[in-house]
Amino acid sequence: MSRRRLKDIPIPVEEKPTKQEYAIATYLKKNCPTKKTKFLNHQVNYFYANKAIDILLDSQWATGKDVIFTDRQSVVDCMNKLLKLKFFHRAKKIPITDKDLKPKDLKKKKEKEKEEKKKKDTEKKEVKKEKEEEDEDETKEPGASDKDEKEGKDKDEEKEKKKKKKSKIKLDMHLEQVFVDGADAYVWMYDPIPFWYYIAGALCLFGAIAVCLFPLWPPTVRKGVYYLSIAAAGFLGVILALAVIRFIVFVIIWILSMGVHHLWLLPNLTEDVGFFASFWPLYHYEYRGEGYDKKGKKKKKSKQEAKEQEEQDKKSDGDETVDGQDTAAETDKPETDVERVAGEEQTGASETDSENSNSQPFEMVEKEDVVEEGEKGEGGKEEEEPKKGSCVEEVKESSETESEEEDEEKDDDKKTAS
Structure with missing residues (x-):
């Protein structure tokens, strides 16, 4: 089923x-x-x-x-x-x-944009000059002025049409x-498939068969083919000989001039160019003396500066928008109470650190210890006196001033009582 x-x-x-x-x-x-x-x-x-x-x-x-x-x-x-x-x-x-574009196409596009900007600037300057000239020429007839305005409008329309390029x-x-x-x-x-494809294919087929039947060709035709092959081989030999001669000439001149003069005969002979372009120009001379290094360095510097400028322009174009958004977001945030307290603590800690860094290190000492040390110093000469500017000396002075103030207060009280 x-x-x-x-x-x-x-x-x-x-x-x-x-x-x-x-x-x-x-x-x-x-x-x-x-x-x-x-x-x-x-x-x-x-x-x-x-x-x-x-x-x-x-x-x-x-x-x-x-x-x-x-x-x-x-x-x-x-x-x-x-x-x-x-x-x-x-x-x-x-x-x-x-x-989607390749780096080479991007470079070409940027170069075209720069050229267009330059053209626009020059056009603006020309327009300004024309306007100034028109303002100066006030003696024109009204009909002529209308014609000039129409011509100017037509030109502007043509320019706008040219500017409006179709996007790829x-x-x-x-x-x-x-x-x-x-x-x-x-x-x-x-x-x-075009018709001439069939014709070309048929000719190739008949040509291959004719080459295979070369022994059957008439003797005059075979002689002509033989001479043509010798001419082609001679042409190749001449090109190889020219390549060797140009190299020998370059080496001789380079040795005699100690590397200052560089002369190449038929410089495009071995380059990847067309048949006629390989025989033109006839020679290429280059002087590499004292000023050559400076010129080379200047060219390298100019290229490096141009590359750096392009990189900076790219970075600035990308960073301006991001930085503007970040800063705006940070400034718009409201400050909370926790952040205020933390800020006050940080400022207080920084002030104490600055005071400690400016003043000398000290230790907490009681008055009784200071007085005992002073008595010992007076009784025995073996112990060293405290150094000037030390913490002990400062505490001593403060204790003495306080005792003097207490004595003065007692004297004042007795006087008032009497």
């Missing part, structure tokens, strides 16, 4: 495009304007839907005997069939940013594979 059921299920058959559909696709491929861009890291050609519809409405299938396209909707239906047959597919447009885009696969009349992009998958 299961086998019978499997046999009953119809196998899906792929639809093959008809000759008419192939003809419509080739006509579109030739006449519809296309653009190049990247699609999943591949270079592809794409077209816009509205332009394709306009071209098909002006084609033989809309105006000839076999009319297929009567309105835009009929063209959209036909294009949907071609899309299902995988002649093209719908794509999604994504604008290219600086992150890259393509990505669209989830809804449907043909829609609009400005959507559609990538060509249909790539017909």
Whole structure:
């Protein structure tokens, strides 16, 4: 039963495009304007839907005997069939940013921006000069002034159109594979093989067979081929000889001048350039005497300074926004009570530390100990006297002043009592 059921299920058959559909696709491929861009890291050609519809409405299938396209909707239906047959597919447009560009392209872009800024500055200066001249020339007729204003407006409009450059885009696969009349992009998958490819392939095949049959060629033709091969070998020998001679000449001049003079004959002979460019210029001379080192150092310094300036500009552009946000957030935060108490404690601790650092270290001493030490010092000469500026001496002086003050107070009390 299961086998019978499997046999009953119809196998899906792929639809093959008809000759008419192939003809419509080739006509579109030739006449519809296309653009190049990247699609999943591949270079592809794409077209816009509205332009394709306009071209098909002006084609033989809309105006000839076999009319297929009567309105835009009929063209959209036909294009949907071609899309299902995988002649093209719908794509999604994504604008290219600086992150998508390579470092070389970024450098070129920055250089162009700098040049544009310079041009704008020069244009502004010219406009200012023109305005000043117009203000000075007050004797002009009113009709002439109106004409000048119109010309100025036209120039400004042309400049604005030039400035409005179309941004580059890259393509990505669209989830809804449907043909829609609009400005959507559609990538060509249909790539017909040109007729001259078949001709070139046939010629290559016949040429290989002719080379294999070289012994059967007539003697005159074989002689001509022999002389041509000798000429080609001689040409290669001349180029190799020139390479050796130019090196010998350079070494001789370099030795005789002690490395000051550098002369290269045909400097581009061994470089990766075109055939004619390898024989031009005829020579290249370079002087590497006393002032050469200074020039080289100046060039290196200028390059390093330019690189440093670019790095600083990048850093400043990135840091300005971040710093501004951080500082604003910090200043806007309200101060809590805990933070105030902690700040007061820190200030008090810093003041005590500063006082201790400025004054000498001391110890806590009682009065009785100081008095006993003083009596011992007077009785026995063996003990040393306290040093000036020491803590003991300071405490002694303070105790003596306090005792004198007490005696004076007692004398005053006796006098008042009497």
